[in-house]
Amino acid sequence: PWFxxxxxxxxxxxxxxxxxxxxxxxxxxxxxxxxxxHDPIRLEAKPGFANLILWKVVYETQDRFFVDGVRVGLENKxxxxxxxxxxxxxxxxxxxxxxxxQARDVERFRWFSNSYLAIDPTKPDRVIDVRYSVVPNExxxxxxxxxxxxxxxxxxxxxVGLRKTDSAQTQKWWRMLxx
Numbered sequence: 001p002w003f004x005x006x007x008x009x010x011x012x013x014x015x016x017x018x019x020x021x022x023x024x025x026x027x028x029x030x031x032x033x034x035x036x037x038h039d040p041i042r043l044e045a046k047p048g049f050a051n052l053i054l055w056k057v058v059y060e061t062q063d064r065f066f067v068d069g070v071r072v073g074l075e076n077k078x079x080x081x082x083x084x085x086x087x088x089x090x091x092x093x094x095x096x097x098x099x100x101x102q103a104r105d106v107e108r109f110r111w112f113s114n115s116y117l118a119i120d121p122t123k124p125d126r127v128i129d130v131r132y133s134v135v136p137n138e139x140x141x142x143x144x145x146x147x148x149x150x151x152x153x154x155x156x157x158x159x160v161g162l163r164k165t166d167s168a169q170t171q172k173w174w175r176m177l178x179x
Contacts, residue, residue: 014052017052018052021052021072026044026057028057028070028078029043030043032068033059033066038059038061038066041059041060041062042059042060046131048069048173048177049134053072054069054176054177055136056068056131056137057069060116064085064086065083065084065086067082067133067137069135069137070136081138082138083139084118084120084128085119086118087118092124093147095149096149097153099153100153100154102156105157106157109127116131120144121139125148126147127144128144134165134173135172140169142163143159143162143163
């Protein structure tokens, strides 16, 4: 039974440290937004891959999402990141019939991503979830949906997994974590 108690204690401690670190990352994110002259509508911090030190901070302004990395240790270290234009169906997909299956699929994806949807800066017919990426200060989504104007109204969107990680991303993530 001692092993079970130790494992349970470790799990509780890890979760408590995670809450503490998340709160520190959120405070750091607000600090960075204020330095830029932004008043975020909302802000979230997501832990980096397999650690509680390197965090991705995502905040929303009127028309854009901003993502930054922050390492919360004894002193915070910021890794300024990218921004992407928020999804506006009326502006970005003027051809999309609001009653079509693709429009309903976009709304399902919006629910799934908690409305953190943006237009992919490299592919204008792709909608991305800006909350998750391998490198915290990049908008390099792990998943997305592709809309296609040539599809009939009853056709679904294409869901795209973008989870390809290369050595350059891994090295960048490691440098952010350790340097």
